Amino acid sequence: MTSAVAAVSIFPSSLSLLRLPSSLLKVRVRVRASASMSSSDHAVVPAVIVGGGRVGRALQSMGDGRDLLVGRGQPVPADFAGPILVCTRNDDLDAVLEATPPSHWNDLVFFQNGMLEPWLESKGLGDADQVLAYFAVSKLGEPPVDGKTDTNPEGLTAAFGKWAPAVAARLQNANLSCKVLEKEAFQKQMLEKLIWIAAFMLVGARHPGATVGAVEKEYRSEVASLIAELASAAAGAKGIQFDEGIEERLCAYSRAVSHFPTAVKEFKWRNGWFYSLTEKALAEGKPDPCPLHTAWLKELKSI
Structure with missing residues (x-):
């Protein structure tokens, strides 16, 4: 499947x-x-939306008026039957979980970027619903722009889990693409996006003021080397094989969102996962699987 x-x-x-x-x-x-299907063919399932930022408000605008928007720290009602779309910063996830009745933890749908697996597994949520959102909302209240690329003109946004079809229907109502994937395929695509964030942000940080578009255009050899290194490390750690063309896919996405600024941030959720592979290997007396990544993090004093 x-x-x-x-x-x-x-x-x-x-x-x-x-x-x-x-x-x-x-x-x-x-x-x-x-x-x-046309947007009129999709029935929208009412949802609780946690987070009133750009993404949360955009998701609410795609509904039919029956959604419930709750802010950070506000309790999620126990009597609401439907998906709980979590659109907060990664560092707020513990607070979101505390504000959600345990009986509804299996209704949580996480929209965060980065590597969530260690945190999810630590909470007993290893099979939690997730969404890779390849769409951008420039300002609060503005319509989202689909992150379609010249290598993937059909769109890259993907959802996994029991509420994935409902999320896809909501997005398609707004003329945004969304694939529903099984866990293995979703994990591979999640890792590709993690590699994109870690590689382009790190290379861009080495060149102050560089956007992701500038990294793709002016520092392609640097980012290509880092993509290859991180992909090899991720494949080894997870026992998977990426489809051919990963460098071009990630560079194509950078061209589609060329104005994005670069910075090494949310370290725990992004570059930190690759550095954890380095720490594990060195502790076992093995070679660093990400030597370039490690060297550039040290150069920027990020580690």
């Missing part, structure tokens, strides 16, 4: 359909048909 769903976005030509087994062809056609 996972490979078939992921293939919809990567191989759109009719010729590729001929290469698929008939059992997967049915899945492919069904997903493609869902993705091409």
Whole structure:
């Protein structure tokens, strides 16, 4: 199922359909048909939205007026049946969990960037719903812009978990793309976005004032080397293999959001995960799997 769903976005030509087994062809056609539905075909499931920032307000605007918006620290009601869309900063997640009745923890849908797996597992939420949001909201109240790229014109946003279809329907109502993936395919795409954040932010920080677009255009060799290193480390740590073309996919996304500034921040959730792989390897007497990453973090005094 996972490979078939992921293939919809990567191989759109009719010729590729001929290469698929008939059992997967049915899945492919069904997903493609869902993705091409008009917004009027999607029923929006009312949600609790935690966080009144740009993303939270944008998600609320995609609803039908039945959503409940709660601010940081406000309690999530126990009598609300539906998804709980968490749109806060990563460092606020502990507070969000404390404000949510444990009976509704399996309704939480996390929209955060970065590596959440260690935190989720520490809370017993290893299979929690997640969304990789490849759309941008420039200012509060402005409509979101889909992060489609020249390598993935169908869009990159993806959702995983029991509420993933409801999230996809909400986004599609706003003419935004969203794929529903199984866990393995989602994890690979999550790691790709983590590599993008860690690599482009670190290289950009070495060149003050550089946007992600400038990194892609002017420092391509630096970021390409770092992408390759981080991808190899992530693949080894998770026992996965990334699809070919990861460098070009990540560079294409940088071209699509070229105005984004760069900075090494939220270290625990971003570059910190790769540095934890370094610390583990060195503690075991093994070579650093991310020597370039480590050297540049030291250069910036981030470690």
